[in-house]
Amino acid sequence: MSLEWRARPSSVSSSLAWSNPLAWWWSLLTLVSGANIAVWFVLYRQLHEQPTGSLGGTSGIELMLLLCAAYVFGCAFRSFLPRADVQRICLFDTWLSSVVVGRSVATVAEICFAAQWAMILHQLGTMTGADTTLNAAWVIVPLILIAECFSWYAVLTTNYLGNAIENSIWAVAFFVVGISLCRLLPAFDGPVRVVLAIAIAGIASYLAFLMTIDVPMYLSRWRTEVADGSSKRLRPLEGLHDVSTRWIVTHDLAEWKDEIAWMSLYFSMAVWASLALCVFYSLGDYLPRYRTEATVASWSSDALAVVGKQQPGAARHKV
Template identity: 60%
Template structure:
């Protein structure tokens, strides 16, 4: 009983339980969405919708895996003593999931940009995935060398990528009305909050860690040595002190970001209604023009 009481009072255990429950709910929502978009009468699945569902599955299930088996990459800490908790496995899952998430944003910008004939959105769509691929390379380099500076660069690149996403959404905003416009506004608000978090919290955290490690003269690993280390070395800890700086970003990442992935699937499925949604916006001006004496 005392052991159970200590576990329940441990903030890390409570946080872990919350992550697991949210991830299970996200998986349920994905299956509901899959059934509605593939089996519903109202929506006929397009190739883009199918691709979005597949990409979302990679992200939803990847985040669920990382929620059940949390770890901090450079520190080599985890909550479960298993090879599945190794940084190598977790980082591989994360890489696939994050590129899939970036691809979702690229697809939605390209879709809506084509409907609205918005070249800015289409151009933004073209650069998002390449930027995130570079960010993933930086992340891997940080992992294998234990150099926090590359984590800072990685997250800075995420900020650049989502700044471009925000520019694309902002360009699309006046072109749409109704539910699509509401989703675009929600996306812009979410991106603004995400960018603020990266600039104020996340990137400075990694820069601070890098400076502390450098001041302490801690040696970096050779990439090949670090690659093996990432697959074989991990430390199990449930101490709040070890996890306190990870809790904020992981909580947002495995909840709000996943909800964004699911929302992108729904928005993609609405692409057949995009022209109508846009027409609702431009129709009043057309009526005024036709009523104006010439």
């Protein structure tokens, strides 16, 4: 049995037979993505009608589920139709494999994923009075917006330096998230502290991957092209036309080998993190009970101070 699609005349293609490791890789991506979609529907059914609460209310969880849906379905789309943007390569010959479609889907999905983290940090910062975490919540999405600009620059101009900068900014953003979660560790006891520790370990692993594998890979490609002088950079408008009209179907493992690692992790573990954020956010009314006594005392004193500042103003207003 083999999976065959008609390639465009300009493409380099061969039959995607089961003897080709790419067929098994694509099948695994598809299976995982299908499972992720099923999990999202289960979460939606369980969480979207939960009772309104102060920190994880109905409107908040619905927004979180919507952001998660954008990421889960966006990653599933990119799993079903894999592509490498700068190289313009893909597995299947369809306009849906064009880079302009895939990169647009990725941009929306990644901004939504960043917004999920911002909501979590804001939720935790609010219930603990941690200014570091609250400030970080406002920084994450702007950083990712900047990263997306560099991603589009790389895609349109075929300049790998843009990819290196993009992923470096992702590293900075999640370093900020990691620092914020470390700040919260002393504020919680019990299972919440364990979950925070697991999240910090996961972020540390992600940062290690970015700094030792992903960013160096893009820098190496950029240096190679600069040294060879063989790469003609596209102007942005030329690149926009190129990503809209040109895609190269290839089933050559050599063309994909450097993409398999990050795509596999991205379309599985990152999506699981997005789903987990929904569950964690939905527990907003239960999390405060795991705050340490020192955190509760500090949070209460801060709340009283705010009320004290507001009351004189209210009294003057009444007079």
